[in-house]
Amino acid sequence: MMNFVMNAAQMLLLVLAAPLLRGVISKLKARIQKRRGASVWRPYADLWKLLHKEDFVPNTASAVFRAAPVIVFAVTVAAAAFLPLLHPAAFLAMDGDIFLFVYLLAIARFSISLGSLDGGSAFGGMGSSREALVATLAEAPFFLVLTALAILAKTASLSGIAAWTIHQDFFDVSTVHILAFVALAIVAVAETGRVPVDNPTTHLELTMIHEAMVLEYSGPSLALIEWSQAIKLHLMAALMIGLFAPWGMSETAGLGAVAVAIGLYLVKLLCLVVGLCVVESSVAKLRMYVVPDFLRVASALALLAVIFTAITKR
Amino acid sequence: MGLIELAAVKVLSSAAVLLFSTVLLMATAKRITTCVYLLAVQAVILTLEVVAAGYMEHVPEVYIIAGMVLLAKVIGIPYALLWLMKKLHTPHDVGASLSPGYSVFVMSGLIVLSFVAVRLYLQELHATEVMLAAAVALILSGAFLMVTRSKALMQVLGLMVLENGIFLAALVTTFGMPLIVEIGIVFDLLMGLLLMGIFVFRIRDTFDHLDVSRLRRLRG
Numbered sequence: 001m002m003n004f005v006m007n008a009a010q011m012l013l014l015v016l017a018a019p020l021l022r023g024v025i026s027k028l029k030a031r032i033q034k035r036r037g038a039s040v041w042r043p044y045a046d047l048w049k050l051l052h053k054e055d056f057v058p059n060t061a062s063a064v065f066r067a068a069p070v071i072v073f074a075v076t077v078a079a080a081a082f083l084p085l086l087h088p089a090a091f092l093a094m095d096g097d098i099f100l101f102v103y104l105l106a107i108a109r110f111s112i113s114l115g116s117l118d119g120g121s122a123f124g125g126m127g128s129s130r131e132a133l134v135a136t137l138a139e140a141p142f143f144l145v146l147t148a149l150a151i152l153a154k155t156a157s158l159s160g161i162a163a164w165t166i167h168q169d170f171f172d173v174s175t176v177h178i179l180a181f182v183a184l185a186i187v188a189v190a191e192t193g194r195v196p197v198d199n200p201t202t203h204l205e206l207t208m209i210h211e212a213m214v215l216e217y218s219g220p221s222l223a224l225i226e227w228s229q230a231i232k233l234h235l236m237a238a239l240m241i242g243l244f245a246p247w248g249m250s251e252t253a254g255l256g257a258v259a260v261a262i263g264l265y266l267v268k269l270l271c272l273v274v275g276l277c278v279v280e281s282s283v284a285k286l287r288m289y290v291v292p293d294f295l296r297v298a299s300a301l302a303l304l305a306v307i308f309t310a311i312t313k314r
Numbered sequence: 315m316g317l318i319e320l321a322a323v324k325v326l327s328s329a330a331v332l333l334f335s336t337v338l339l340m341a342t343a344k345r346i347t348t349c350v351y352l353l354a355v356q357a358v359i360l361t362l363e364v365v366a367a368g369y370m371e372h373v374p375e376v377y378i379i380a381g382m383v384l385l386a387k388v389i390g391i392p393y394a395l396l397w398l399m400k401k402l403h404t405p406h407d408v409g410a411s412l413s414p415g416y417s418v419f420v421m422s423g424l425i426v427l428s429f430v431a432v433r434l435y436l437q438e439l440h441a442t443e444v445m446l447a448a449a450v451a452l453i454l455s456g457a458f459l460m461v462t463r464s465k466a467l468m469q470v471l472g473l474m475v476l477e478n479g480i481f482l483a484a485l486v487t488t489f490g491m492p493l494i495v496e497i498g499i500v501f502d503l504l505m506g507l508l509l510m511g512i513f514v515f516r517i518r519d520t521f522d523h524l525d526v527s528r529l530r531r532l533r534g
Contacts, residue, residue: 297418301338
């Protein structure tokens with residue numbers, strides 16, 4: 001019973017705290033750039049505002065346009081159920097859920113691309129073609145990283161990998177883990193549309209990817225898309241923490257252990273966020289034609305990680 | 315006491331990983347200065363490795379070698395390269411003839427290749443597989459950097475990486491060469507750097523650029 005409550009709680013935490021994570025990131029970025037920045041609760045207010053607005057739909061749009069935000073949201077929340085957060089077992093866990101996780105996110109991208117094509121504006125089509133390019137190039141390294149870790153842990157479930165890693169020695173630096181971490185960091189940046197690949201704060205550039213796709217959406221639909229984008233960012237962060245630094249997760253269901261687990265999770269998340277903010281404030285966005293090269297680096301590293309699982313026997 | 319020993323063991327076991335990451339980063343680097351800093355980091359790892367090996371094997375004269383490596387490779391050579399860059403007023407890009415993405419792919423291939431190559435000789439040489447592979451990988455990637463980067467300074471840098479590899483190979487196969495040989499090698503390296511520095515200046519003065527891929531015609 002206690003386990004079930006905890007599992008449900010960690011999934012809810014993933015979904016409900018996602019806008020707050022976004023708020024913290026933009027606040028921290030503003031601080032680094034010597035601005036005041038909006039309140040960290042601002043994303044919630046934005047969602048509230050959007051949910052109470054009218055939903056405009058272009059004349060040319062069909063049911064696909066209306067369905068896309070709902071599908072994106074549902075699929076992203078479903079993916080959240082597979083991530084271990086506070087203890088090394090997820091709400092839903094089964095052997096092979098690494099594949100499910102990757103392709104749930106792929107479904108989300110697919111439907112948002114379709115929706116933006118259906119909107120009928122030139123920008124939407126441009127955005128979705130770019131998104132498709134980034135997605136195809138990011139999928140292979142993403143998959144290879146998870147495969148490498150699955151080979152090491154001898155289980156193809158995210159919770160299983162976390163449970164295996166937690167019993168390893170922290171100081172045993174394994175080549176596979178370093179390579180996989182760097183590759184996953186690059187993939188996460190591409191997947192969530194952060195700075196070197198895409199600029200999340202722009203509505204004005206010709207080079208935007210995600211923002212170009214959601215240009216036609218408004219009201220509750222936009223709210224769902226924005227929220228699922230925030231969840232996705234939180235998902236990738238939680239994935240990196242769960243796979244590479246699960247130490248501190250509570251293996252028993254006591255209250256004290258859970259409190260420690262939550263505290264440590266927040267600390268780890270904060271470390272990732274600070275890293276992200278520093279990178280975003282100090283690195284310029286890549287040209288669109290350099291993005292494949294950036295992702296190729298991730299592919300090479302991920303491939304090397306997989307090969308290393310065979311070379312270094314541990 | 316126990317802690318120092320633990321640290322030494324960890325350095326020995328994880329140094330290879332860090333060396334791999336430095337060469338992979340060099341493959342992605344777009345500026346010569348980045349590569350120079352990475353070279354310095356590589357030398358720091360080598361120094362730690364030498365100290366750790368000396369501690370584990372209880373060979374006091376290894377510390378002298380570590381000091382020389384620190385002086386020559388961590389401080390001397392990177393400083394000299396940065397000074398050269400400043401004096402030459404040359405553009406900072408490495409002049410890559412292979413894009414960073416493909417370079418990393420080739421570099422990964424070279425690392426895997428070095429593992430395969432090392433495995434054949436593992437019985438005869440009593441060395442740990444990963445370290446020996448790291449040494450071979452450093453040699454190969456140094457050569458790779460020399461071939462695919464067209465700036466003359468990058469050729470110097472590739473040679474330094476290659477030399478680091480040879481140094482590491484000597485370290486892991488013999489657990490420290492005789493001191494006199496080591497002094498000779500370091501001195502050799504410094505002379506080499508000096509000569510190449512003069513060469514780079516001459517190339518710049520004669521051709522007004524440092525791009526080796528454009529050195530096609532003889533000029534008096």
